[in-house]
Amino acid sequence: MCSFKTLVKFGLGLGVLLAVGYVVFPQYQATIRAIAPIFLILACPLAMYFGMKDMKPHDERKTPRQDDK
Structure with a gap:
């Protein structure tokens, strides 16, 4: 599950x-100073993507029930 601790x-x-x-x-200090804000801004959506990657909707987690009719 995605948690605040994982994002931090x-x-x-x-x-x-x-x-x-x-x-x-x-x-490369000037280059790192230039790209650091971009990486830090992208960190939030990337962390959410990887943190929620294995999560599925509630309906998909249930095993399908078979009716024996």
């Missing part, structure tokens, strides 16, 4: 990844 972990993971890239690759 995803956002923090992306933020840490950007921060590490900023420190480790100083030659």
